[in-house]
Amino acid sequence: MTTATLDAVTPAPAATAAPLGSAYRFELVKLVSQWRLRLVLLACLLAPAIYTAVISRQTSLPADALYGRWMGQSGWAGSLAVLVFLGTLVLPLLTALVAGDVFAVEDRLGTWRHLVVAVRSPQVIFAAKALAALTVILVLVAALAASSLAGGLLSVGSHPLPGLDGHLMDSGELARTVLLAWLSVVPPTLAFSAVGLLGSVALGRSPLGLLLPVVVALVLQGLALMPVPVALRAALPVSAFTGWRGLLTEPGQMGPFWIGVAVSLAWAALTTWLAFRLFVRRDFTDLAYDGSGSRFVVAGLAPLVALLALTTGAVAAATGATGSGIDTSKIEKELATSFSHLYVLQTEQLHRPAVTEDDLQAAARCDRGGSRVADEGPGSDWRCVVRWTLPGSTATGTAIYQLDVLADGKYVADGDGPKEVNGFFQVRTPTGDAPNPLWQLDGSLDLLDTSTQKHEEGPR
Incomplete structure (x- = not known):
């Protein structure tokens, strides 16, 4: 009688997640291959330069815009005038076009199962998509800054310019101040990029998910136009888009500047975490998934409202400012x-x-x-x-x-x-x-x- 012996069965190795670097490069290529984003990048490279070069040569300047009436005197004024316009709507719109669609596009194409099988980690997928969207957005902001500076400086030249308290700023001071002003809009841009990620994750193919950064920006700007307490105004992330004005006075008005940076980073961190938590809990096998409005309100908007209340109280306690702040x-x-x-x-x-x-x-x-x-x-x-x-x-x-x-x-x-x-x-x-x-x-x-x-x- 022969005895059959069974060879030891070696368990199959557990599937490992794809490297973050490879997933990031893949997502970045997917983004930059979109003709829509290529057109947006081209517009960011050309539109500010053309605007500043043409307007600065006109006899009738946009006197109602900050530094608009100085565009014919100094090339630095054109870049600042462009920066004023961008913070109202353009930068939130750019974040909507990139971050607001980076997850929703997989819902529209029905490719989530293929992506999950290829990468084998929702955490890696989220990080790769978020980093790719962030990279593209920062490139677009850098293109806007470079274009506006090139158009103004090449057309008018680097001449002194008065600050917002009237003191004359030479070319060296202007170079440092204008570059720092452009860097100061990066934190609020990150905050609205995170809002775009949240909308793209939570609302799927819904148009509201794509437009969420623009909608939030319009709501907050409408709130800022109302006679709200100064502490609440300072705690709005849209206020960080104008905080750079404090760099143009001597001494600088640095309180609103640093509060705007801190508030924006807090919004970016919390909103990114909320988007991540919703994403890793998602059922990727449900092909009919199209977002959850109630879950978005409870797990998305409610924490942001709580953060706004918390930062408003912190600003009020730290500064002691009350009322409108204007007297x-x-x-x-x-x-x-x-x-x-x-x-x-x-x-x-x-x-x-x-x-x-x-x-x-x-x-x-x-x-x-x-x-x-x-x-x-x-x-x-x-x-x-x-x-x-x-x-x-x-x-x-x-x-x-x-x-x-x-x-x-x-x-x-x-x-x-x-x-x-x-x-x-x-x-x-x-x-x-x-x-x-x-x-x-x-x-x-x-x-x-x-x-x-x-x-x-x-x-x-």
Whole structure:
């Protein structure tokens, strides 16, 4: 009788996940092979350069835009004017086109099972797709920055430019400031990219998933236009798109800048984690999966609302800022400072005897809407009178400005005479007519600054 012996059965090796590097390269190739993204990249490379080069050569400049009226004087102004426009809608739209579709495209094509079998790890798939989307978005932002800078500098040149407090910035300071301004919009762009990932994961083929970054940006911008407390305004990630304005004052208004960066990174981290948690719990065998609205609200939007409440409380506790953050003392201080700097610039233009800011001893008195309106908050009904003296003179100069103060702290002071000081948009210099720096003043208020106190009411 023979005894059959069974060879020891060697268990099959467990399937290992594909390397993250290989999965990342695969996802990156899938993204850049899309003709839609290639057209977007081409537009990012060409549109800002063409815009800044053409507009800066026009006699009629976009004076209603921040640094728009300076585009014909310095190439750096064009890049800043483009940056103002991008933060309102363009950057959230770019994140929607890339991050908002990076997961949903697999739902539309029905390729999830093939991808899971090939990679064998939902965690690796998520990381590869998120990193690929992030890479493309950063390339698009870099293209926008390079294009706007090239168009302005090649068309107009690298000339000095006044900051938002009127102090003159030379080419070296402008180069550092403008580059840092472009870097400062990366954190809020990451935050909206993470919102795009969340929408793409949670809502599948739904158009809302693709457009979620744009929808969230519009909702938050609408909230920012309302008379909300300054702590809540600072805790909105859209506020980080304008935080770079604090880099253009001396000293810098760095509180809103760093809060915007921190809030944006917190949104990016939390939203990415929420998207990851939803993704790894998904049933990839369900071909009919098309997102879950209730789960998205509970596991997606609710934590973001909680984060907004938490950061609002943290900002309020850390800064002590209350109300709108806009009051008479801040406007008077900033306007007097800007006027002093720009008066010195006008003096140099006209080749008058040299004067310094300290010599002028400029001071402003402001009122909003007469005695029946409280002198605080945003509005277009602010009126200010600036007074100054010249060395060796006992006479006092007076200039009138009408101010439009926005809820985010930006203001435009429109000169209302006398004509030879601020009543006309040009001044006649020995070399010809030149823009009058005192005609319209762009400025920025630090809404979180609590060091200034309101003046006691008195005759104005």
